[in-house]
Amino acid sequence: MIPQGFDFQHLKSYVSIEMVLAAKGLLPFLRKKGGRIIGPCPLHHGDNPHAFVVTLTKDLWHCFTRCDAGGDVVELVRRLDALTYPQAAAYLATLAGVSPKPPAPPPKKPAPLPRFNPVYLYPYIPFLINKGIHHETAARFGIGSLRGPRSYQNSVLVPLHDIKGNPLGYATRFIKGYSSYQTMGKWQFPNGIAKKELLFNFHRCRPHLGDCLVVVECPWGVLRLTQLDIPAVALLGIHLSDFQRALLALVPRVILLMDGDQAGRNATDRIYDVLSPFTDVRRVKLPPDTDPDDHTGIRLRAMLEPFLP
């Protein structure tokens, strides 16, 4: 019996069987054919190449041989690692980047301005212009500076979304002086939002999950690559979380384009080691101490071109 207090329907709306198979490193052993994923059963570890079938439209699996059983993504996760329902909920929640518990009912009296309400963000700021980001691109991503409250005038605000594209609030980064192009300190995230549960721009990249994604550190790199029609996501730092790894495992090819400083170089090698059992990973080495946004569009394209499908 499924215990109360877990909203599996909510979790299933985020995590598919394919995502779980990718996160577990099982996709390379299976093949995708006509709306189905077929291969040897990962549950009984048989070698019949037709035993295990996932019907993608229904998001259901079945093993037609030894197990003679099937079910949804929850059932798969439970059987793969002999998990209890609460453990399965926790695992799916990690992959989804959401809470395993259903969202709390809205309070009777609305809390005063929990995160930012929709605000007009001013995209014409020197910081973005210096990075070669067109104001149309910034406006499309909803990125800019707040003109109102003084405390946010010297910062740039970046809207965050979950993997389905639901808004989560804004990440903010302080700018060293209004007309400068340098940031100060670390990213600030809204209360309750953990960086490890974010992969910036992933929701917009869903149509490209079948081919290739570029991974950068900062949203600025994502915006620059978007201007070149190259799909990209940002880690918002140099660490790859389990959640981010699971999402990137879905993509057949991942190109790492981390910053050219020592931290970025080390991160590239670390992430390469973690990701390469799951997918085809390529590394682009930027010139020392440069970020993707230090380079012209032509140069960026030339660096990435050999690795793009």
Ligand SMILES: [Zn+2]
């Ligand atoms: Zn089986």
